[in-house]
Amino acid sequence: MRILLIEDNAALARGLTASLRASGFAVDHVTHGVAALEESELVPYNLMILDVGLPDMSGFDVLKRLRQRGATTPVLILTARAALTDRVTGLDLGADDYLPKPFEPAELEARVRALLRRGQGQAAPALTLGGLVFDRSAGTATLHGRPLDLRRREWSVLESLMIRAGKVVTKERLSAEVFGHDEPVGPNALEVYVGRLRKKLEPDGPTIRTIRGLGYLLDVS
Secondary structure, three states: OEEEEEOOOHHHHHHHHHHHHHOOOEEEEEOOHHHHHHHHHHOOOOEEEEEOEOOOOEHHHHHHHHHHOOOOOOEEEEEOOOOHHHHHHHHHOOOOEEEEOOOOHHHHHHHHHHHHHHHOOOOOOEEEEOOEEEEOOOOEEEEOOEEOOOOHHHHHHHHHHHHOOOOEEEHHHHHHHHOOOOOOOOOOHHHHHHHHHHHHHOOOOOOEEEEOOOEEEEOOO
16 A cells, blocks of 8 residues: 655654555655645655645645545544644545544554555455455464464555456555565565565465566465
8 A cells, every 4th residue: 555644844744654555565655745745646645644834835735736636535534733623624624534643653543543444445454366365464374374474565565466467466556565665675676576575375275366467466366
């Protein structure tokens, strides 16, 4: 899952980016509202974390423009403002959740996971395919009860494929959800992670098929 973080506090942004990436998310970070609006038109983000107090415009204005142009990406508002009127304003403008500062990283990540599940039309935190159980809330994956030792990007690849099990996921879409803008990525990086994941799913797990010229498909048969 790919997240756009719009936050001008450098220390907070570094901490959130590191924490979210450690949990398996691809994260891009911008500090200004205009940059957020530009990025959101170029990249199919699964979630935006939006600070209200930005240098060039209010986060509320960013949210209003996003919704006016028809963007349906879930938005989690971050703000130091605790007034009820500010919370109501954000929600009325189309925010999906609201988290006042200061907050615990664990709570933010729990809210992120819930919004991502809702955005995919899935209320339950666990995805199941045959003997493969992928529990996003607990951060675990098991195959016929056997724990799978997945690295961060292997986790992200598997999550993207499981959400769309039985459907082709293009390499471009998969790369966009696994790698952030500022993360160094080799030309064959995605193939490497898919290959490692295939080995961990053998011999009794679902098969990841390569659809030549298109992408990958997690076989449900």
